[in-house]
Amino acid sequence: MLSKEKTMEAIEIMYDMFPEAACELTHKSPFQLLIAVILSAQATDVSVNKATPALFAAYPTPEALAVAPIDDIIQKIKTIGLYRNKAKNIKACAVQLLDQFDGKVPETREELVSLPGVGRKTANVVMGDAFGEPAIAVDTHVERVSKRLCICKLEANVMEVEKTLMRKIPKELWVKTHHTMIFFGRYHCLARNPKCNICPLLYLCQEGKTRMASK
Numbered sequence: 001m002l003s004k005e006k007t008m009e010a011i012e013i014m015y016d017m018f019p020e021a022a023c024e025l026t027h028k029s030p031f032q033l034l035i036a037v038i039l040s041a042q043a044t045d046v047s048v049n050k051a052t053p054a055l056f057a058a059y060p061t062p063e064a065l066a067v068a069p070i071d072d073i074i075q076k077i078k079t080i081g082l083y084r085n086k087a088k089n090i091k092a093c094a095v096q097l098l099d100q101f102d103g104k105v106p107e108t109r110e111e112l113v114s115l116p117g118v119g120r121k122t123a124n125v126v127m128g129d130a131f132g133e134p135a136i137a138v139d140t141h142v143e144r145v146s147k148r149l150c151i152c153k154l155e156a157n158v159m160e161v162e163k164t165l166m167r168k169i170p171k172e173l174w175v176k177t178h179h180t181m182i183f184f185g186r187y188h189c190l191a192r193n194p195k196c197n198i199c200p201l202l203y204l205c206q207e208g209k210t211r212m213a214s215k
Helices: 004-017 030-039 045-058 062-066 070-077 083-101 120-131 140-148 158-168 171-187 206-213
Strands: none
Touching (some): 030 120, 120 158, 140 158, 140 171, 158 171
16 A cells, blocks of 8 residues: 555656646536536546537526426437436436525535435535535546555445545645546556556556566
């Protein structure tokens, strides 16, 4: 397991590699970010960004989405995986925002996860990017990178990965680190073909060394 010091050493290198790392979901408001993140579950940001312009043009606010016919919503997001269930969730989410939060996206994790289609990961993304609240959302990239670099245990579940990162990384860097680790995992430390041969973190990565030795 990497120490706090070595973890931050690795993170700093990732910062240098991806200085512009940020949320890649297109949005113009906390509400649009919330909807985009719900739609991104088990889907790529690219696929979501292709669908949301038409969705948000038609339904830019909770008021508009709450009264939208479900079939119309489905038509606008049908290129995204699990679109039928997601259509129901985002409509129900808009209704609940109006009923319980005066049409505004809540800022606390407890309130966010009460919304249809919103789990802890989605809540953390919204907290960090919409409201600047320190949070680390553990997606597939963050989990993979954390385990490959032995920042956390290989058998750790998502919650344990999040808690380990929170313990090893200063709170004020959580949001920045979340995005940077996503970029590192999405564009460099790929699931199937990580770029170990050109990775500046190879000296810290036992899995990378093992992969290189087997070639």
